[in-house]
Amino acid sequence: MTIKELENRTGMTRANIRFYEGEGLLHPRRLDNGYRDYSDEDALTLEKIRLLRQLQLDIDTIRKVQQGALTLEQALFTQLTRLEGDKLLIERAAEVCRELETSGVEYAALEPQPWLTRLEAPPAGPALPPAPPPRPVRPEVDDTPRACCCPWQRFFARMLDMNLYSTVFNVLLLVLFRAPDLIWLAADSAIAQWFLNLLLLCFTLAVEPLWLHLWGWTPGKWLFGLKLRDGHGNKLRLNEAFHRSRQVLWEGYGLNIPVYSQWRLWKSRETSLDGRDCYWDGQEGHRYTKEERRFSAQIFVAAPAVMLAVLALAVSWSYLPPCQGPLDVPEFAQNYNHCLRLAGRGGWPLTPTLDSQGQWVKWEQPPNVVTVSMFGDTTVYEKPEYTLSNGVTAVTLRMSSRDIAVGDTLRERLVLLSLCRSAGELNLFNILSAQRDAAALLDRWEDFEEDFLGVHISQQVASVGYEPTNAFGAQLWCEDEDAPHHCEKTVTFSIIPNGSGGSFPPPSGQAD
Numbered sequence: 001m002t003i004k005e006l007e008n009r010t011g012m013t014r015a016n017i018r019f020y021e022g023e024g025l026l027h028p029r030r031l032d033n034g035y036r037d038y039s040d041e042d043a044l045t046l047e048k049i050r051l052l053r054q055l056q057l058d059i060d061t062i063r064k065v066q067q068g069a070l071t072l073e074q075a076l077f078t079q080l081t082r083l084e085g086d087k088l089l090i091e092r093a094a095e096v097c098r099e100l101e102t103s104g105v106e107y108a109a110l111e112p113q114p115w116l117t118r119l120e121a122p123p124a125g126p127a128l129p130p131a132p133p134p135r136p137v138r139p140e141v142d143d144t145p146r147a148c149c150c151p152w153q154r155f156f157a158r159m160l161d162m163n164l165y166s167t168v169f170n171v172l173l174l175v176l177f178r179a180p181d182l183i184w185l186a187a188d189s190a191i192a193q194w195f196l197n198l199l200l201l202c203f204t205l206a207v208e209p210l211w212l213h214l215w216g217w218t219p220g221k222w223l224f225g226l227k228l229r230d231g232h233g234n235k236l237r238l239n240e241a242f243h244r245s246r247q248v249l250w251e252g253y254g255l256n257i258p259v260y261s262q263w264r265l266w267k268s269r270e271t272s273l274d275g276r277d278c279y280w281d282g283q284e285g286h287r288y289t290k291e292e293r294r295f296s297a298q299i300f301v302a303a304p305a306v307m308l309a310v311l312a313l314a315v316s317w318s319y320l321p322p323c324q325g326p327l328d329v330p331e332f333a334q335n336y337n338h339c340l341r342l343a344g345r346g347g348w349p350l351t352p353t354l355d356s357q358g359q360w361v362k363w364e365q366p367p368n369v370v371t372v373s374m375f376g377d378t379t380v381y382e383k384p385e386y387t388l389s390n391g392v393t394a395v396t397l398r399m400s401s402r403d404i405a406v407g408d409t410l411r412e413r414l415v416l417l418s419l420c421r422s423a424g425e426l427n428l429f430n431i432l433s434a435q436r437d438a439a440a441l442l443d444r445w446e447d448f449e450e451d452f453l454g455v456h457i458s459q460q461v462a463s464v465g466y467e468p469t470n471a472f473g474a475q476l477w478c479e480d481e482d483a484p485h486h487c488e489k490t491v492t493f494s495i496i497p498n499g500s501g502g503s504f505p506p507p508s509g510q511a512d
Contacts, residue, residue, distance in 0.1 A: 006038045010046045020049055023059050025066060041234070055079060068232060092119060151272045154288075157220030160303060161208070164219055167307040169203045174314040178322065180342065197256045201249050209241035223299055225291035233287070247280035316428045318342075319435070321421040326391030329358040335418035343410060351410050359383055378402040381411065387494065394494035395419065401487045405474035406466065409442040412491050416442065416455060423454030423495045445475040445489070456494050463487040 003014055010017075020026050026045055028036040052062050057079055064070040096119055174180060211218045216227045216235040230236055236244065249255060254264035271278050277286075319342055321335035333354035340353060352360045360381065379401040387394035395415050416438050420426040426434060434453060441452060442459075445468070449458045465485030469477035478485040 001038045001043075003036060003038065006043060006046070009043050010050065012046060012050060017046065020046065023063065025049055025059070025063060056083065066232075153224040154221070154226060155272075156300060157218070157224050157226060160220035160223065160300060161218045162204070163304060163307055165204045165207060166200055167311050168207075169200050170311055171314040174318040178318045178338070180315050180318045194256060194258070201253060201256060205242070205245045205249055208245050209236075209238060212236050212241040212244070213238045223293060223296050223303075225293040225296070227289045227291070228281075229287050229289065231285035231287065236286075244280050244286070251280060252278065313428055316431050319431045320426065320428070321418050324421055324424065327418075327422045328391060329386055329388075330356045332386075332392045332395075332418055332422070333358050335421055336414050339414040339417050340410075343414065351408075351414075354384075358386055379406070379408070384415075392419070392422065393497075394492060396490065396492045398490045399488070402485060404478045404481055404485075405469075405471070406445070406463075406476040406487050407443070407474035409439070409475075412442045412493075413438045416452065416457065416493055419455045419493050419495055420453040425454035442491075443475055445487075451496060454496055456496050458492045458494075459489065461487070461489045 001009070003017060006012075006017060007014055017026070021028065026042060026049075028038045028042050031037050049062060052065075052075075055076070057075060061070065061075050061079075065072050065075050096115055100115065208218055212228055213236055215222075216229065221228065228236065230240065250264075252264060252268050254261035268278050280286075281288075321338050323331040323335050327335065333356060337353045340351060343351075352362065355361050360383070379399060382398040385396040385398075386392050387396075397412060397415060413435070417426065417434065420434065430453070438452065441450065441457070444459075445461050445463070447460050449456070451457070463476055463486070465478050465480075465483050466476035466487060467479065468475065471477055476487055
Protein backbone atom coordinates (compact mmCIF):
# COMPACT_ATOMS: atom_id res chain seq x y z
CA MET A 1 0.00 0.00 0.00
CA THR A 2 1.08 3.62 -0.49
CA ILE A 3 1.95 5.99 2.36
CA LYS A 4 -1.37 7.79 1.79
CA GLU A 5 -3.26 4.53 2.29
CA LEU A 6 -1.14 3.84 5.37
CA GLU A 7 -2.04 7.28 6.78
CA ASN A 8 -5.75 6.57 6.34
CA ARG A 9 -5.47 3.14 7.90
CA THR A 10 -3.39 3.99 10.98
CA GLY A 11 -4.45 7.61 11.58
CA MET A 12 -0.79 8.69 11.75
CA THR A 13 0.67 11.56 9.78
CA ARG A 14 3.17 11.16 6.98
CA ALA A 15 5.80 12.97 9.09
CA ASN A 16 5.37 10.50 11.97
CA ILE A 17 5.62 7.53 9.61
CA ARG A 18 8.81 8.91 8.05
CA PHE A 19 10.19 9.62 11.54
CA TYR A 20 9.67 6.07 12.76
CA GLU A 21 11.12 4.72 9.52
CA GLY A 22 14.18 6.93 10.00
CA GLU A 23 14.54 5.59 13.55
CA GLY A 24 14.73 2.05 12.18
CA LEU A 25 11.40 0.92 13.67
CA LEU A 26 9.72 0.40 10.28
CA HIS A 27 11.16 -1.39 7.25
CA PRO A 28 8.93 -1.10 4.15
CA ARG A 29 9.76 -2.90 0.92
CA ARG A 30 11.25 -0.87 -1.91
CA LEU A 31 9.80 -1.30 -5.41
CA ASP A 32 11.92 -1.28 -8.55
CA ASN A 33 10.98 2.37 -9.17
CA GLY A 34 12.21 3.36 -5.70
CA TYR A 35 8.77 3.87 -4.12
CA ARG A 36 7.96 2.35 -0.76
CA ASP A 37 5.43 -0.48 -0.61
CA TYR A 38 3.88 -0.84 2.85
CA SER A 39 2.42 -4.19 3.86
CA ASP A 40 -0.25 -5.18 6.36
CA GLU A 41 2.61 -6.17 8.68
CA ASP A 42 3.99 -2.61 8.46
CA ALA A 43 0.57 -1.18 9.37
CA LEU A 44 0.40 -3.51 12.39
CA THR A 45 3.91 -2.42 13.45
CA LEU A 46 2.89 1.25 13.31
CA GLU A 47 -0.18 0.57 15.45
CA LYS A 48 2.03 -1.18 18.03
CA ILE A 49 4.40 1.80 18.05
CA ARG A 50 1.47 4.20 18.44
CA LEU A 51 0.18 2.25 21.45
CA LEU A 52 3.59 2.14 23.17
CA ARG A 53 4.22 5.83 22.52
CA GLN A 54 0.89 6.71 24.10
CA LEU A 55 2.06 4.71 27.13
CA GLN A 56 4.98 7.18 27.25
CA LEU A 57 7.67 4.65 26.20
CA ASP A 58 10.64 6.31 24.53
CA ILE A 59 11.94 5.42 21.05
CA ASP A 60 15.05 3.68 22.35
CA THR A 61 12.99 1.37 24.59
CA ILE A 62 10.63 0.48 21.71
CA ARG A 63 13.66 -0.29 19.51
CA LYS A 64 15.09 -2.64 22.15
CA VAL A 65 11.73 -4.43 22.43
CA GLN A 66 11.57 -4.84 18.62
CA GLN A 67 15.13 -6.20 18.48
CA GLY A 68 14.51 -8.64 21.35
CA ALA A 69 17.08 -7.06 23.67
CA LEU A 70 14.24 -6.29 26.09
CA THR A 71 10.98 -8.11 26.60
CA LEU A 72 7.71 -6.21 26.45
CA GLU A 73 6.96 -7.32 29.99
CA GLN A 74 10.19 -5.81 31.31
CA ALA A 75 9.68 -2.57 29.40
CA LEU A 76 6.11 -2.16 30.67
CA PHE A 77 7.13 -2.88 34.27
CA THR A 78 9.82 -0.17 34.12
CA GLN A 79 7.40 2.31 32.55
CA LEU A 80 4.71 1.50 35.11
CA THR A 81 7.16 2.22 37.94
CA ARG A 82 8.08 5.54 36.35
CA LEU A 83 4.45 6.56 35.78
CA GLU A 84 3.46 5.66 39.34
CA GLY A 85 6.33 7.81 40.66
CA ASP A 86 5.30 10.73 38.44
CA LYS A 87 1.73 10.32 39.65
CA LEU A 88 2.80 10.67 43.32
CA LEU A 89 4.86 13.77 42.59
CA ILE A 90 1.95 15.41 40.79
CA GLU A 91 -0.43 14.56 43.62
CA ARG A 92 2.05 16.09 46.20
CA ALA A 93 2.38 19.25 44.11
CA ALA A 94 -1.42 19.55 43.88
CA GLU A 95 -1.74 19.14 47.66
CA VAL A 96 0.88 21.85 48.43
CA CYS A 97 -0.69 24.17 45.84
CA ARG A 98 -4.09 23.75 47.44
CA GLU A 99 -2.76 24.52 50.95
CA LEU A 100 -0.89 27.61 49.72
CA GLU A 101 -4.06 28.89 48.11
CA THR A 102 -6.08 28.29 51.29
CA SER A 103 -3.50 30.05 53.52
CA GLY A 104 -4.01 33.35 51.68
CA VAL A 105 -0.32 34.29 52.03
CA GLU A 106 1.00 36.98 49.68
CA TYR A 107 4.18 36.72 47.69
CA ALA A 108 6.04 39.29 49.79
CA ALA A 109 5.36 37.36 53.02
CA LEU A 110 5.90 33.86 51.52
CA GLU A 111 8.30 31.61 53.46
CA PRO A 112 9.33 28.95 50.83
CA GLN A 113 11.47 26.65 52.95
CA PRO A 114 8.69 24.71 54.77
CA TRP A 115 6.84 24.20 51.53
CA LEU A 116 9.99 23.05 49.68
CA THR A 117 10.65 20.55 52.48
CA ARG A 118 7.19 19.08 52.00
CA LEU A 119 7.60 18.90 48.20
CA GLU A 120 11.07 17.34 48.33
CA ALA A 121 10.24 14.72 50.95
CA PRO A 122 10.34 11.23 49.37
CA PRO A 123 6.80 10.04 48.70
CA ALA A 124 5.52 6.76 50.04
CA GLY A 125 5.78 4.51 47.01
CA PRO A 126 2.90 2.36 45.87
CA ALA A 127 2.91 -1.37 46.40
CA LEU A 128 4.18 -2.77 43.08
CA PRO A 129 4.77 -6.40 42.11
CA PRO A 130 8.38 -7.52 42.03
CA ALA A 131 10.18 -7.00 38.76
CA PRO A 132 10.22 -10.03 36.47
CA PRO A 133 13.58 -11.76 36.22
CA PRO A 134 15.51 -10.88 33.06
CA ARG A 135 15.29 -13.49 30.32
CA PRO A 136 16.09 -13.50 26.60
CA VAL A 137 13.19 -13.61 24.17
CA ARG A 138 14.60 -16.52 22.16
CA PRO A 139 17.03 -18.59 24.21
CA GLU A 140 19.58 -20.54 22.23
CA VAL A 141 18.91 -23.60 24.35
CA ASP A 142 15.46 -24.08 25.86
CA ASP A 143 14.62 -27.46 27.32
CA THR A 144 11.45 -26.23 29.02
CA PRO A 145 8.42 -28.13 27.70
CA ARG A 146 6.13 -25.84 25.74
CA ALA A 147 2.39 -26.30 25.61
CA CYS A 148 1.24 -27.81 22.36
CA CYS A 149 -1.31 -25.52 20.66
CA CYS A 150 -4.31 -27.30 19.11
CA PRO A 151 -2.55 -30.67 18.53
CA TRP A 152 -5.48 -32.40 16.84
CA GLN A 153 -6.20 -29.49 14.55
CA ARG A 154 -2.53 -29.38 13.57
CA PHE A 155 -2.62 -33.13 12.93
CA PHE A 156 -5.58 -32.80 10.57
CA ALA A 157 -3.98 -29.74 8.95
CA ARG A 158 -0.83 -31.77 8.28
CA MET A 159 -2.92 -34.61 6.87
CA LEU A 160 -4.68 -32.23 4.49
CA ASP A 161 -1.39 -30.60 3.46
CA MET A 162 0.26 -33.94 2.67
CA ASN A 163 -2.77 -35.04 0.63
CA LEU A 164 -2.61 -31.76 -1.27
CA TYR A 165 1.13 -32.05 -1.90
CA SER A 166 0.68 -35.67 -3.00
CA THR A 167 -2.12 -34.71 -5.40
CA VAL A 168 -0.11 -31.87 -6.97
CA PHE A 169 2.99 -34.10 -7.20
CA ASN A 170 1.11 -36.94 -8.91
CA VAL A 171 -0.70 -34.56 -11.26
CA LEU A 172 2.67 -33.08 -12.29
CA LEU A 173 4.00 -36.59 -12.97
CA LEU A 174 0.95 -37.44 -15.07
CA VAL A 175 0.92 -34.16 -17.00
CA LEU A 176 4.66 -33.96 -17.66
CA PHE A 177 5.35 -37.62 -18.44
CA ARG A 178 1.90 -39.07 -19.37
CA ALA A 179 2.89 -42.03 -17.26
CA PRO A 180 0.11 -43.42 -15.02
CA ASP A 181 2.05 -46.68 -15.07
CA LEU A 182 4.52 -45.00 -12.67
CA ILE A 183 1.75 -44.74 -10.08
CA TRP A 184 0.64 -48.33 -10.62
CA LEU A 185 4.28 -49.47 -10.45
CA ALA A 186 4.61 -47.74 -7.08
CA ALA A 187 1.53 -49.59 -5.86
CA ASP A 188 3.09 -52.94 -6.82
CA SER A 189 6.71 -52.33 -5.77
CA ALA A 190 7.85 -51.43 -2.25
CA ILE A 191 11.10 -49.91 -3.55
CA ALA A 192 9.30 -47.80 -6.15
CA GLN A 193 6.77 -46.73 -3.51
CA TRP A 194 9.57 -45.65 -1.15
CA PHE A 195 11.36 -43.75 -3.91
CA LEU A 196 8.22 -41.90 -5.00
CA ASN A 197 7.39 -41.03 -1.38
CA LEU A 198 10.92 -39.72 -0.95
CA LEU A 199 10.45 -37.52 -4.03
CA LEU A 200 7.15 -36.35 -2.53
CA LEU A 201 8.89 -35.38 0.71
CA CYS A 202 11.51 -33.45 -1.27
CA PHE A 203 8.70 -31.72 -3.17
CA THR A 204 7.15 -30.81 0.20
CA LEU A 205 10.50 -29.37 1.34
CA ALA A 206 10.49 -27.12 -1.72
CA VAL A 207 6.87 -25.92 -1.41
CA GLU A 208 5.96 -25.66 2.27
CA PRO A 209 8.64 -23.11 3.30
CA LEU A 210 7.27 -20.69 0.70
CA TRP A 211 3.80 -20.90 2.26
CA LEU A 212 5.21 -20.28 5.76
CA HIS A 213 7.46 -17.41 4.67
CA LEU A 214 4.99 -15.52 2.46
CA TRP A 215 1.73 -16.10 4.33
CA GLY A 216 2.60 -17.64 7.69
CA TRP A 217 0.44 -20.71 7.12
CA THR A 218 -0.05 -23.67 4.83
CA PRO A 219 -3.45 -24.47 3.26
CA GLY A 220 -4.23 -26.95 6.02
CA LYS A 221 -3.21 -24.53 8.78
CA TRP A 222 -5.22 -21.74 7.17
CA LEU A 223 -8.32 -23.95 7.09
CA PHE A 224 -8.12 -24.43 10.86
CA GLY A 225 -7.12 -20.80 11.56
CA LEU A 226 -3.55 -21.60 12.65
CA LYS A 227 -0.81 -19.04 11.97
CA LEU A 228 2.84 -19.87 12.65
CA ARG A 229 5.07 -17.07 13.96
CA ASP A 230 8.60 -16.84 15.32
CA GLY A 231 9.47 -15.72 18.84
CA HIS A 232 9.08 -12.06 17.83
CA GLY A 233 5.58 -12.56 16.41
CA ASN A 234 6.77 -12.26 12.81
CA LYS A 235 6.45 -14.63 9.88
CA LEU A 236 9.35 -17.03 9.50
CA ARG A 237 12.27 -15.96 7.38
CA LEU A 238 12.81 -18.14 4.33
CA ASN A 239 15.88 -19.86 5.75
CA GLU A 240 14.01 -20.49 9.03
CA ALA A 241 11.09 -21.99 7.10
CA PHE A 242 13.41 -24.30 5.13
CA HIS A 243 15.17 -25.31 8.34
CA ARG A 244 11.81 -26.13 9.95
CA SER A 245 10.69 -28.22 6.95
CA ARG A 246 13.96 -30.16 6.99
CA GLN A 247 13.42 -30.94 10.66
CA VAL A 248 9.84 -32.06 9.99
CA LEU A 249 11.01 -34.41 7.20
CA TRP A 250 13.82 -35.87 9.31
CA GLU A 251 12.50 -35.71 12.89
CA GLY A 252 8.84 -36.26 11.96
CA TYR A 253 8.88 -38.53 8.89
CA GLY A 254 12.37 -40.02 9.12
CA LEU A 255 12.80 -39.48 5.35
CA ASN A 256 10.33 -42.33 4.92
CA ILE A 257 13.07 -44.86 5.79
CA PRO A 258 11.35 -48.16 6.69
CA VAL A 259 11.08 -48.87 10.44
CA TYR A 260 12.90 -45.64 11.33
CA SER A 261 10.02 -43.65 9.84
CA GLN A 262 7.48 -45.46 12.01
CA TRP A 263 9.65 -44.91 15.08
CA ARG A 264 9.88 -41.16 14.39
CA LEU A 265 6.11 -40.90 13.93
CA TRP A 266 5.60 -42.72 17.24
CA LYS A 267 8.00 -40.36 19.05
CA SER A 268 6.18 -37.32 17.62
CA ARG A 269 2.88 -38.80 18.82
CA GLU A 270 4.25 -39.27 22.34
CA THR A 271 5.53 -35.70 22.43
CA SER A 272 2.12 -34.34 21.46
CA LEU A 273 0.31 -36.54 23.98
CA ASP A 274 2.62 -35.15 26.68
CA GLY A 275 1.26 -31.69 25.84
CA ARG A 276 4.50 -30.42 24.29
CA ASP A 277 5.37 -29.04 20.87
CA CYS A 278 7.55 -31.21 18.67
CA TYR A 279 11.21 -30.38 18.21
CA TRP A 280 10.85 -28.28 15.06
CA ASP A 281 8.53 -25.82 16.85
CA GLY A 282 9.23 -26.15 20.58
CA GLN A 283 13.02 -25.88 20.43
CA GLU A 284 12.92 -23.06 17.87
CA GLY A 285 10.58 -20.84 19.89
CA HIS A 286 7.81 -20.84 17.27
CA ARG A 287 4.34 -19.81 18.34
CA TYR A 288 0.87 -20.48 16.94
CA THR A 289 -2.05 -18.07 16.94
CA LYS A 290 -5.59 -19.33 16.55
CA GLU A 291 -8.38 -17.73 14.55
CA GLU A 292 -11.90 -19.00 14.11
CA ARG A 293 -12.80 -20.34 10.68
CA ARG A 294 -16.31 -20.98 9.45
CA PHE A 295 -17.10 -24.20 7.58
CA SER A 296 -13.62 -25.65 8.26
CA ALA A 297 -15.07 -29.11 9.00
CA GLN A 298 -17.15 -29.11 5.81
CA ILE A 299 -14.19 -28.00 3.69
CA PHE A 300 -11.95 -30.62 5.32
CA VAL A 301 -14.42 -33.35 4.38
CA ALA A 302 -14.96 -32.03 0.83
CA ALA A 303 -11.29 -31.35 0.04
CA PRO A 304 -10.24 -35.04 -0.41
CA ALA A 305 -13.12 -35.56 -2.86
CA VAL A 306 -12.00 -32.55 -4.90
CA MET A 307 -8.37 -33.73 -4.89
CA LEU A 308 -9.46 -37.23 -5.90
CA ALA A 309 -11.48 -35.78 -8.80
CA VAL A 310 -8.52 -33.70 -9.97
CA LEU A 311 -6.25 -36.75 -9.79
CA ALA A 312 -8.79 -38.85 -11.72
CA LEU A 313 -8.92 -36.22 -14.48
CA ALA A 314 -5.12 -36.18 -14.63
CA VAL A 315 -5.04 -39.99 -14.92
CA SER A 316 -7.62 -39.85 -17.71
CA TRP A 317 -5.61 -37.17 -19.51
CA SER A 318 -2.45 -39.28 -19.32
CA TYR A 319 -4.30 -42.21 -20.92
CA LEU A 320 -5.40 -40.09 -23.87
CA PRO A 321 -3.31 -40.62 -27.02
CA PRO A 322 -1.14 -37.51 -27.43
CA CYS A 323 -2.08 -36.56 -31.03
CA GLN A 324 -5.54 -35.29 -31.99
CA GLY A 325 -7.20 -34.21 -35.23
CA PRO A 326 -6.12 -35.33 -38.71
CA LEU A 327 -3.05 -37.54 -38.22
CA ASP A 328 -0.26 -38.48 -40.55
CA VAL A 329 1.15 -42.00 -40.29
CA PRO A 330 3.94 -41.15 -37.77
CA GLU A 331 1.43 -39.38 -35.50
CA PHE A 332 -0.93 -42.33 -35.72
CA ALA A 333 1.98 -44.65 -34.80
CA GLN A 334 2.75 -42.39 -31.83
CA ASN A 335 -0.83 -42.68 -30.60
CA TYR A 336 -0.80 -46.45 -31.05
CA ASN A 337 2.52 -46.89 -29.19
CA HIS A 338 1.31 -44.69 -26.34
CA CYS A 339 -1.80 -46.84 -25.89
CA LEU A 340 0.31 -50.00 -26.15
CA ARG A 341 2.71 -48.83 -23.44
CA LEU A 342 -0.16 -48.16 -21.05
CA ALA A 343 -1.80 -51.48 -21.94
CA GLY A 344 1.34 -53.29 -20.75
CA ARG A 345 2.18 -55.13 -24.00
CA GLY A 346 -0.45 -57.79 -23.37
CA GLY A 347 -1.71 -60.49 -25.69
CA TRP A 348 0.06 -63.54 -27.15
CA PRO A 349 2.42 -63.38 -28.88
CA LEU A 350 3.68 -60.12 -27.41
CA THR A 351 2.14 -57.20 -29.27
CA PRO A 352 4.68 -55.25 -31.35
CA THR A 353 4.96 -51.49 -31.66
CA LEU A 354 4.66 -49.45 -34.85
CA ASP A 355 7.61 -47.65 -36.44
CA SER A 356 7.42 -44.15 -37.95
CA GLN A 357 6.25 -45.71 -41.24
CA GLY A 358 3.34 -47.39 -39.49
CA GLN A 359 4.74 -50.94 -39.81
CA TRP A 360 5.11 -53.60 -37.15
CA VAL A 361 8.41 -53.64 -35.29
CA LYS A 362 9.55 -57.23 -34.84
CA TRP A 363 9.77 -58.19 -31.21
CA GLU A 364 13.27 -59.32 -30.25
CA GLN A 365 13.37 -61.94 -27.56
CA PRO A 366 15.83 -60.96 -24.80
CA PRO A 367 18.97 -63.13 -24.55
CA ASN A 368 18.92 -66.05 -22.12
CA VAL A 369 15.10 -65.98 -22.10
CA VAL A 370 13.05 -68.93 -23.34
CA THR A 371 9.43 -68.27 -24.33
CA VAL A 372 7.07 -71.22 -24.27
CA SER A 373 3.53 -71.12 -25.68
CA MET A 374 0.98 -73.72 -24.68
CA PHE A 375 -1.06 -72.85 -27.78
CA GLY A 376 1.67 -72.62 -30.43
CA ASP A 377 2.84 -69.46 -32.17
CA THR A 378 1.46 -69.33 -35.70
CA THR A 379 -0.57 -66.11 -35.70
CA VAL A 380 0.42 -63.79 -38.56
CA TYR A 381 -0.56 -60.13 -38.89
CA GLU A 382 -0.03 -58.62 -42.32
CA LYS A 383 1.22 -55.05 -42.78
CA PRO A 384 -1.40 -52.47 -41.79
CA GLU A 385 -3.09 -50.74 -44.72
CA TYR A 386 -3.66 -47.01 -44.33
CA THR A 387 -6.20 -44.88 -46.18
CA LEU A 388 -4.89 -41.34 -46.46
CA SER A 389 -6.94 -38.25 -47.25
CA ASN A 390 -6.06 -35.20 -45.17
CA GLY A 391 -4.44 -37.62 -42.75
CA VAL A 392 -5.12 -41.22 -41.83
CA THR A 393 -8.86 -41.79 -42.28
CA ALA A 394 -8.94 -45.61 -42.26
CA VAL A 395 -6.77 -48.54 -41.15
CA THR A 396 -7.22 -52.17 -42.22
CA LEU A 397 -5.74 -55.07 -40.24
CA ARG A 398 -5.57 -58.63 -41.59
CA MET A 399 -4.54 -61.68 -39.60
CA SER A 400 -4.49 -65.44 -39.98
CA SER A 401 -3.84 -68.08 -37.36
CA ARG A 402 -3.42 -71.82 -36.92
CA ASP A 403 -3.09 -71.64 -33.12
CA ILE A 404 -5.19 -73.93 -30.97
CA ALA A 405 -6.66 -70.86 -29.26
CA VAL A 406 -7.36 -67.54 -30.97
CA GLY A 407 -8.55 -64.48 -29.09
CA ASP A 408 -6.00 -61.66 -28.87
CA THR A 409 -7.61 -58.39 -30.04
CA LEU A 410 -5.23 -55.91 -28.40
CA ARG A 411 -3.91 -54.51 -31.71
CA GLU A 412 -7.42 -53.83 -32.94
CA ARG A 413 -8.33 -52.06 -29.70
CA LEU A 414 -5.25 -49.81 -29.87
CA VAL A 415 -5.91 -48.91 -33.50
CA LEU A 416 -9.55 -48.13 -32.67
CA LEU A 417 -8.66 -45.87 -29.73
CA SER A 418 -6.02 -44.04 -31.78
CA LEU A 419 -8.55 -43.28 -34.53
CA CYS A 420 -11.22 -42.26 -32.00
CA ARG A 421 -8.75 -39.70 -30.69
CA SER A 422 -8.15 -38.50 -34.25
CA ALA A 423 -11.91 -38.19 -34.75
CA GLY A 424 -12.12 -35.98 -31.65
CA GLU A 425 -14.60 -38.21 -29.83
CA LEU A 426 -12.16 -39.52 -27.23
CA ASN A 427 -11.77 -37.17 -24.25
CA LEU A 428 -11.00 -36.94 -20.52
CA PHE A 429 -14.41 -38.18 -19.47
CA ASN A 430 -14.78 -41.28 -21.66
CA ILE A 431 -11.24 -42.62 -22.20
CA LEU A 432 -11.38 -45.22 -19.42
CA SER A 433 -14.87 -46.43 -20.28
CA ALA A 434 -13.91 -46.43 -23.98
CA GLN A 435 -11.05 -48.85 -23.27
CA ARG A 436 -13.45 -51.25 -21.56
CA ASP A 437 -16.16 -50.90 -24.20
CA ALA A 438 -13.69 -51.34 -27.07
CA ALA A 439 -12.46 -54.60 -25.55
CA ALA A 440 -16.01 -55.94 -25.21
CA LEU A 441 -16.86 -54.88 -28.77
CA LEU A 442 -13.82 -56.34 -30.52
CA ASP A 443 -13.70 -59.61 -28.59
CA ARG A 444 -16.48 -60.88 -30.89
CA TRP A 445 -15.05 -63.28 -33.49
CA GLU A 446 -17.89 -62.85 -35.96
CA ASP A 447 -18.87 -60.61 -38.84
CA PHE A 448 -20.28 -57.25 -37.74
CA GLU A 449 -20.40 -53.55 -38.54
CA GLU A 450 -20.79 -50.91 -35.83
CA ASP A 451 -19.99 -47.27 -35.08
CA PHE A 452 -17.88 -46.43 -32.05
CA LEU A 453 -16.99 -42.85 -30.97
CA GLY A 454 -16.79 -41.44 -34.48
CA VAL A 455 -15.21 -44.55 -36.05
CA HIS A 456 -16.96 -47.15 -38.22
CA ILE A 457 -15.85 -50.77 -37.64
CA SER A 458 -16.25 -53.45 -40.29
CA GLN A 459 -15.11 -56.98 -39.40
CA GLN A 460 -15.16 -60.24 -41.40
CA VAL A 461 -14.10 -63.53 -39.82
CA ALA A 462 -13.68 -66.90 -41.54
CA SER A 463 -12.74 -69.96 -39.44
CA VAL A 464 -12.48 -73.71 -39.94
CA GLY A 465 -12.24 -76.25 -37.13
CA TYR A 466 -12.91 -73.84 -34.27
CA GLU A 467 -15.64 -73.59 -31.67
CA PRO A 468 -16.56 -70.43 -29.69
CA THR A 469 -15.19 -70.50 -26.14
CA ASN A 470 -14.06 -68.31 -23.28
CA ALA A 471 -11.42 -70.73 -21.96
CA PHE A 472 -7.99 -69.22 -21.20
CA GLY A 473 -9.24 -65.85 -22.40
CA ALA A 474 -9.56 -67.19 -25.97
CA GLN A 475 -12.58 -66.66 -28.22
CA LEU A 476 -12.03 -69.58 -30.64
CA TRP A 477 -10.83 -73.01 -29.59
CA CYS A 478 -9.74 -76.12 -31.54
CA GLU A 479 -10.38 -79.35 -29.61
CA ASP A 480 -8.20 -81.53 -31.86
CA GLU A 481 -4.81 -80.04 -32.63
CA ASP A 482 -4.23 -82.53 -35.44
CA ALA A 483 -7.54 -81.75 -37.14
CA PRO A 484 -7.49 -79.04 -39.85
CA HIS A 485 -8.07 -75.62 -38.29
CA HIS A 486 -7.57 -72.16 -39.66
CA CYS A 487 -8.85 -68.65 -38.87
CA GLU A 488 -8.73 -65.41 -40.86
CA LYS A 489 -9.93 -61.97 -39.84
CA THR A 490 -10.07 -58.59 -41.58
CA VAL A 491 -11.01 -55.46 -39.65
CA THR A 492 -11.31 -52.00 -41.16
CA PHE A 493 -11.55 -48.93 -38.95
CA SER A 494 -12.59 -45.75 -40.76
CA ILE A 495 -13.34 -42.30 -39.39
CA ILE A 496 -16.95 -41.38 -40.06
CA PRO A 497 -16.87 -38.39 -42.45
CA ASN A 498 -18.86 -35.26 -41.56
CA GLY A 499 -19.92 -36.91 -38.30
CA SER A 500 -19.74 -35.71 -34.75
CA GLY A 501 -16.16 -36.88 -34.61
CA GLY A 502 -14.97 -34.51 -37.34
CA SER A 503 -15.45 -33.61 -41.00
CA PHE A 504 -13.06 -35.66 -43.09
CA PRO A 505 -13.38 -36.01 -46.87
CA PRO A 506 -14.16 -39.48 -48.25
CA PRO A 507 -11.16 -41.89 -48.58
CA SER A 508 -9.31 -41.38 -51.85
CA GLY A 509 -6.22 -43.55 -51.63
CA GLN A 510 -4.29 -46.19 -49.73
CA ALA A 511 -0.68 -46.56 -48.65
CA ASP A 512 0.91 -49.75 -47.47
